[in-house]
Amino acid sequence: MSGLLDLSDAQERLLALAPQLGEETVAIEEAIGRVLAHDLRANRTQPPADLSAMDGYALCGAGPWTLVGESRAGAPFEGKLAPSEAVRISTGAHMPDGAESVLIQENASVADATISADQPPTAGKHVRKRGFDFSSGDIVLEGGTRLGPAQLALAIAAGHAKLTVRKRPRVAVLDSGDELSLNPENCGPSQIPASNGAMIAAMLNPLVGRCERIGPVGDDMDALAAALAEAEDCDILITSGGASVGDHDLVQSALREWGADIAFWKVAIRPGKPLMVAKRGAQVVLGLPGNPVSSFVTAFLFALPLVRAAMGMRALIPGMQTAMAAEAMPATGGRREFVRGVFDGQRVRRAASQDSSAIRSLAAANCLIERPAGSSEVAPGDKLRIYNLENG
Template sequence: MLPVAEARARLLGALRPLPAETVTLTDALGRVLAEPLTARLTQPPFAASSMDGWAVRAADVAEVPAALRRIGEASAGHAFPGRVGPGEAVRIFTGAPLPGGADSVVMQEDAEEDGDRVLIRRSVAEGRFVRPAGHDFSAGDTLLPEGRRLTARDVALAAGANWPWLRVRRRPRVAVLATGDEIALPGEPLGPNQIVSSNALGLCAMVTALGGTALNLGVAGDRAESVAALASAAAGCDLLVTTGGASKGDYDFVGDVLGGGGLTLLFDGVAMRPGKAVKFGHAALEGAGRVPLLGLPGNPVSTGICALLFLKPALLALQGLTPGEDTVTARLGAPLRANGPNQDHLQATLAREAGGELVATPFARQDTALMSLLAKADCLILRPPHAPPAEPGDRVEILPLSGGAVSL
């Protein structure tokens, strides 16, 4: 079986970024830019006051107190039409254009108004409390690079740069198919030998969280015709993800049925625990052509961990992003036995010591059917094949269980 890193490399090598599309700015949050974002204007477009106060010539207030003559007012959206000459001042408010002739602003707290006279009590240097034109950015400046996943701050920046729409990568369309006679949908009556389907809904949620659009195909029974019929609805999707039926048992039909004589597998089994039955290739669907297929195991924890290691990078690659190494190191909070021949992924809690060190403590139980523990886990402890025993305080590599499409 392939090492995890090699399997991941084969998966990413088979995927290409999806085409670009144009969306309105209100729909841009979490999307990935397909081209750099450049400024369509200069911001601010004019020299503007950063304070409420008085627009003056710095030379006129070099010695204080200084008595000046009020000649008008400027507010945001309303410029003073004249010029400030020697001995003159204009009442000005934050964001208002700086009048011609003025070169600085005195804060209103440092002045006293009496009719058309203004007494300035504190001198200012030239340019004080003035934001020059282009202080933020100038027309043509590159503000955001291609491949940036847009945050709320980015959306605000794009709006300020006068973009009502953006070119972004199309959302990956991912079909999710659960298999197994033992599976029933949440809320349905359960037969005497059935359990509730959780994997498909969890996978759909992950697809959404990572910027894709999920299509839940439902639950296929342990019959070849059932798997084939539901899988055909994946036509037009960018990826088909199955859960269950990925092993070699008598009722595991995913490989045989979705191949249709044309299944091309880039890997079938990975040297990892849990989840070694994961597979990836291209399925030949009846009436739907060839679709990339990621086959995941059926045990809930195995499904979740395999999705983190393979589905997540697949979704990033389809959006034009380069999946990075998300792992960090932490101190071990409990002893671990020597590892076997497969890369292990242990669910663990994560805490920070008083000195700032991260401490990862694995759960005592690591059963692949325990969904409640996976929900409580903060990270996975990654143990390479044949790792020796480890003691509390030893350094270990961890994969934090966080990160999605929506960031502030």
Template sequence: MKPLLPLDEAQQRLITMAERLRSETVPVGEALGRYLAEDLIAKRSQPAADMSAMDGYAIAFEDRAGPWQLVGECKAGSPPCPPIQPGQAARIFTGALLPDGADTVVMQENVKTDGATIKLIEEPSPVKGRHVRHASGDFKVGDIALKAGTHLNAAALGHAVIAGAGNLSVGRSPKIAVLSTGDELVAPGADTQPHQIPASNDVMITAMLDRLPARSRSISRIKDDMESLCAALESARDCDIIVTIGGASVGDHDLVAPAFKQLGGKTDFWKIAMKPGKPLMAGTLGDSLVVALPGNPGSAFVTATLFLIPLIRYLAGAAHYMPTMQSAITNTLLPATNQRAEFLRAKADGSGITAFNSQDSAKLSILAAANALLYRPAHSPEQEKGAKVSYIEI
């Protein structure tokens, strides 16, 4: 009997099969969720000049004894106000450029004024450079503002704009077809007979993809016959990734592998040393990558998390595409594992992480209640309550 492929080897083989997609240039306002294709070099310094971090009065530190004669007002968005001389101060507002001759800002709460002069009313006396945002204090022109592969979330987009970018070079979004197979499947919301089940997997997997830079379409409720399955696979050949759900095992009605082979597909690997998700298959069909997920919803979700999502991130240009492992203290005893790595649906909170008693991969209620997949490597010894374990947030 051929040994099962270790999880980490299978993940690496899938990535090795892939090639990052070409980049494209998009307006910064349309780049949310994408991955930067090349280093973003700052076109400007931030701040561009010394400016006030506070509403108050601009003075020269060497002249800190006061009192000071008021000689001007500096507003944000205005050119610098005239230089100040010894014994002088300028009213200044947050974000305004510091006038020449000034190097310190005194908070307005710490002075009193008669409209013509100001003097300190509170100690400590001003500290040189206090309440000043110095030129290039954040970054300077020519710095790498964002590295290639950065995920462009809201903060990253703001940083790109402040660095002078109006357009960004990003990885293209992969085109993905999600094919859900099974004679038992009916449309969501439809009445079901005992031998039928609503088609939940394609809705679930497509929803997972909606959080990624991906363009997906669903081809749902494909019948368990070779003609229907081959036609569906053929219709998806324009996609970068073809995802099938169900029919990937070895039963008489599990036709994904035979249909794949009949169309000239090439299998890279099949059957992984993991639980749930053992029947996962991956290969190529022409220019398309094919990932065949198991049909049980728990298995489909776990394998999509560990294989499909990293693959999409990689194609789209992510620097870090594999799931991030976190650590927590287990609140329950964890049995030893065998040759298969295990991912237990669990709940993580401030007290630690608790695996659910039932891990039946057909139970969506457990998956819906979980916020974590507790990772148990293959051949792990029993873990007592209070031991540190790893998990993936979901």
């Protein structure tokens, strides 16, 4: 559509503006959710020696075998096995020098100090070879990796007590609109609760720790100027509402007064057309529509990728998957549409209402169905592409 940016173009232009933040070194248990600044190399080898993978007996040569000792995790057998000798061994214990195989205890017969095998052991079976997981100097995690519980465990196992991570962006979320009430328990007859800011912050908080909340702010230039002054130190400012060009949509004017330059405005998507991006020095401003569904969809498609880019993550745009249509869907118009859907693991249907103000329908959805501009009608069983909102 004339004057509207394509979704991919708009995302690319936004991500090119992402603030470039520095890095810091933190204790490893404080690194959860952070993004690794550089490739991480192992400082040690794992396992550090050949280890038994099972409880049983470490054997040398042919049997029967004479039991000569024990190897426990943390307390290895100190000697060297001679042919036809064995030691009792536990899972994770070092294989003794001279041991060739492990006879698991279920296949062993023990009489006094003599071990015999119900089934002949296979050389090397049930043995975790030294370095099979990683060796000292290996890259165990790539820069740009977001650190979850398993990644922290790997970093610790690789010999690291501290990690160098990217700094988190400071993000502020500003609600604007005369109709908004901060207290959902005390709304006047002409008001609605200010839910967008909390929704956007909840989407971003797992990445940034905690968004600063500003507002709600009325449709007044002085009030908006005071609110923007609160965002002086943020890296990313996200506004909700007031970014269009109606008589009471003052956010663009307020941003210009604040010293921001509008980078682009309006994207060929539905809902969410009046999306706005501005720049003020190193700060990025992302103006989202005020309708709750439009605000959610644009936060998912733009705010999440922007924050990920500022954090140095490698995967920025939410991933898509294929689903089968559970019902017929009409053809689309000139904008790419994002339909709230309910996905059962195979088939997807539309949520009850697609009105951009219907929060109940949004809460019932677990995916967004992408319908490209100019798509033909969908029949039941046709393939569709969806964003899974539960792991976006």
